[in-house]
Amino acid sequence: MNTTDGWFADVDRDDPDAMATAVREGHADEPRDWPAIALEAGFADDEDDYYDAVHEATMAATRAAVTERERADDRQLVHAVRAMDDCSRTANELAERLAEWAGTIDPEAGTGVAYARELARGETDDALEEPVVRSLAARVADLADEADDLRAFVERQTPAVAPNLAALADPVLAARLISLAGGLEELAKKPSGTIQVLGAEDALFAHLRGHAPSPKHGIIYTHDAVRGTHPENRGSAARAVAGKLAIAARVDHYSGEVKPELEAELAERIETIQARTAGDDGGADDE
Amino acid sequence: MEVPTMSELPTGVTRHTFDGTDRLATRGEPVYGEPTDGAWRAWNPNRSKLGAMLELDMDTGLAGGETVLYLGAASGTTVSHVADFAGPTYAVEFAARPVRDLLDAAESRPRLFPLLKDARKPETYAHVVESDVDVIVQDVATRGQARVALENRRFLADDGRLLLAVKARSEDVTREPAAVFADVREELSGGYEILETERLEAYHADHLGIVARPR
Numbered sequence: 377m378n379t380t381d382g383w384f385a386d387v388d389r390d391d392p393d394a395m396a397t398a399v400r401e402g403h404a405d406e407p408r409d410w411p412a413i414a415l416e417a418g419f420a421d422d423e424d425d426y427y428d429a430v431h432e433a434t435m436a437a438t439r440a441a442v443t444e445r446e447r448a449d450d451r452q453l454v455h456a457v458r459a460m461d462d463c464s465r466t467a468n469e470l471a472e473r474l475a476e477w478a479g480t481i482d483p484e485a486g487t488g489v490a491y492a493r494e495l496a497r498g499e500t501d502d503a504l505e506e507p508v509v510r511s512l513a514a515r516v517a518d519l520a521d522e523a524d525d526l527r528a529f530v531e532r533q534t535p536a537v538a539p540n541l542a543a544l545a546d547p548v549l550a551a552r553l554i555s556l557a558g559g560l561e562e563l564a565k566k567p568s569g570t571i572q573v574l575g576a577e578d579a580l581f582a583h584l585r586g587h588a589p590s591p592k593h594g595i596i597y598t599h600d601a602v603r604g605t606h607p608e609n610r611g612s613a614a615r616a617v618a619g620k621l622a623i624a625a626r627v628d629h630y631s632g633e634v635k636p637e638l639e640a641e642l643a644e645r646i647e648t649i650q651a652r653t654a655g656d657d658g659g660a661d662d663e
Numbered sequence: 664m665e666v667p668t669m670s671e672l673p674t675g676v677t678r679h680t681f682d683g684t685d686r687l688a689t690r691g692e693p694v695y696g697e698p699t700d701g702a703w704r705a706w707n708p709n710r711s712k713l714g715a716m717l718e719l720d721m722d723t724g725l726a727g728g729e730t731v732l733y734l735g736a737a738s739g740t741t742v743s744h745v746a747d748f749a750g751p752t753y754a755v756e757f758a759a760r761p762v763r764d765l766l767d768a769a770e771s772r773p774r775l776f777p778l779l780k781d782a783r784k785p786e787t788y789a790h791v792v793e794s795d796v797d798v799i800v801q802d803v804a805t806r807g808q809a810r811v812a813l814e815n816r817r818f819l820a821d822d823g824r825l826l827l828a829v830k831a832r833s834e835d836v837t838r839e840p841a842a843v844f845a846d847v848r849e850e851l852s853g854g855y856e857i858l859e860t861e862r863l864e865a866y867h868a869d870h871l872g873i874v875a876r877p878r
């Protein structure tokens with residue numbers, strides 16, 4: 377199809393799949409009088425027939441496009457983010473084991489995944505040519521690569537699944553929250569107080585059993601707005617972040633509409649909280 | 664401006680009594696749980712900026728039977744009413760979730776054409792949407808609303824109308840709506856002559872209704 381052609385240029389009026397594909401994938405630089413052109417080209421018998429074809433084609437195209445987008449759904453994201461965490465945790469554990477082992481061969485041996493990568497590439501002491509050590513290092517490097525790939529996948533998919541949540545938190549944090557809640561719908565149904573402590577379940581149970589203070593924040597602690605706030609006001613910041621994330625999750629689940637104002641509102645709120653001088657009462661103020 | 668005159672409702676739109684209250688109405692399958700009476704369905708101006716513009720007697724120039732490009736169709740609340748009284752109606756929306764409902768609304772409306780496309784990229788639907796449409800209705804509630812209207816001007820006939828709802832908070836939550844509206848009008852006048860504006864306050868907080876024609 378040429379960029380001066382209409383969607384019907386290369387398709388058969390009796391081929392619904394081809395018509396739908398043309399609507400989805402085609403493009404043109406400028407609109408033209410498509411109904412007239414289609415009649416001239418003999419694609420349709422008359423104007424009514426042409427518009428019937430447009431209806432058929434746009435319905436089929438849009439239905440297929442929606443299904444495809446929804447397949448990039450929250451379940452996929454939950455698996456991906458869990459696999460990502462498993463891969464990096466395992467890579468780190470194995471890297472530790474490897475460092476211990478390598479240390480017995482070469483006192484100068486390094487630590488961590490970065491060292492495992494060096495070892496795997498053969499950039500270290502000859503004494504470490506031992507094939508089993510090198511092979512273990514290669515496994516660590518592979519696992520770390522896998523974790524990176526999974527992270528890239530999560531970063532790409534989260535904005536499609538939960539655009540507002542991904543804009544407000546970073547995509548990986550958004551995906552973790554979805555994963556901790558068990559899905560986007562589940563997250564959308566949680567009150568913001570619960571979202572605030574998601575990921576802090578151990579601390580919460582300790583608190584409920586009466587031998588620990590109530591946790592002020594769970595995994596949202598990693599959100600820039602919480603981390604970047606003076607410890608004294610972090611509770612307020614966590615409450616504000618959780619409140620907006622709860623709204624974002626609901627909008628993402630129930631309407632899917634993109635609301636850029638949420639981001640601005642949160643930024644405004646955080647600015648106010650951070651402007652408080654230490655010693656101000658940071659407690660029972662907001663909401 | 665002059666003394667407002669009662670603008671006529673487009674053919675196919677009427678005032679109909681539902682449960683003792685006079686309301687705007689069109690004829691078609693119900694879409695969002697609105698009250699119905701026989702073939703008539705109430706058009707709720709609190710859920711529709713175009714409905715609010717009609718309630719406020721803005722001179723939309725709509726007569727009925729027009730070819731329409733609707734930007735920001737969402738789940739089809741307003742565009743379903745438009746398709747009830749207009750002619751061929753192309754409905755562009757880029758969020759997948761509401762489009763599920765839009766498809767349902769379009770099922771019973773053979774001249775309503777749903778398109779899952781981004782209104783900031785007209786070239787992705789210019790092969791489907793025809794040139795010289797009579798009306799563009801825009802309600803995208805996203806940053807850069809004037810820009811979207813300018814980008815889509817290419818679809819509009821020389822004597823066509825742009826019916827635009829501007830949401831101030833989508834541009835900048837921290838600024839005065841009046842200042843945001845002034846900027847939007849300014850930017851818009853790069854491609855349109857503004858014929859009428861009206862705050863939609865009675866129905867939609869911090870929204871401005873604009874009627875314009877291409878220049």
Ligand SMILES: C[S@@+](CC[C@H](N)C(=O)[O-])C[C@H]1O[C@@H](n2cnc3c(N)ncnc32)[C@H](O)[C@@H]1O
Nearest residue numbers: 735737740741756757758781782802803804805
């Ligand atoms: C306020 S809602 C529209 C409500 C609808 N007009 C009605 O009255 O039934 C705004 C819609 O615009 C959509 N939107 C925002 N930016 C868009 C874009 N660039 N292209 C297409 N749709 C967009 C949003 O996804 C949202 O569904």
